[in-house]
Amino acid sequence: MNNYQDIAAQRQVECDERATYFDSQLRIFSKTNWITVLVPSLLGGLAGSGLFVDSSVYLLGLSASSWIAIGTLLAAILSAIHKGLNCDAHQAECRRLVQLYRALEIRYRTLAQIEMQNIVDQILALDAKLAALRQSQTATVSIDG
Numbered sequence: 001m002n003n004y005q006d007i008a009a010q011r012q013v014e015c016d017e018r019a020t021y022f023d024s025q026l027r028i029f030s031k032t033n034w035i036t037v038l039v040p041s042l043l044g045g046l047a048g049s050g051l052f053v054d055s056s057v058y059l060l061g062l063s064a065s066s067w068i069a070i071g072t073l074l075a076a077i078l079s080a081i082h083k084g085l086n087c088d089a090h091q092a093e094c095r096r097l098v099q100l101y102r103a104l105e106i107r108y109r110t111l112a113q114i115e116m117q118n119i120v121d122q123i124l125a126l127d128a129k130l131a132a133l134r135q136s137q138t139a140t141v142s143i144d145g
Helices: 001-052 062-082 087-113 119-136
Strands: none
Touching: 001 062, 001 087, 001 119, 062 087, 087 119
C-alpha cells in the first residue's frame, strides 16, 4: 500500500510544480499586460487629445503633432505584439491549467495521505486525467519533467 501512496505523492509534487509554473507565467503576463494593453489605450487617448493641442508647441525639438504620431505608432506596435503573440488565449490556457493541476494535486495528496483499499484504481483514474490534461494543453512547460 505504501508503494502506491509514494506514487500518489510523486504525482502530487509533479502537479504542484506544473501549477506553480503556470501561475508564475500568469504573474509575468499580468505585468506585461500593463505594457501591451494599458499603455496603447493611454497613448490612444493622448493621440485623441492632439485635436486640442497647438501644433506650434515644441518639446525636445519635436512638435506636438510629431509626439502624437510617435505615441500612436508605439500604441499600434504594442497592440500588434499583444495580438500577434495571442496573449489573451495563452493567459486563459494558463489559468485553466493552474486550476486543473491544483485539482489533481489535491486528489493525489488525498491518496498519498489516506490508506484506501482501491488506491490502484483511483491512481489509474487520476493518471488517465493527468495524461488527458497533458495531451490537451496548448501552453508549453519548460520545467524538468
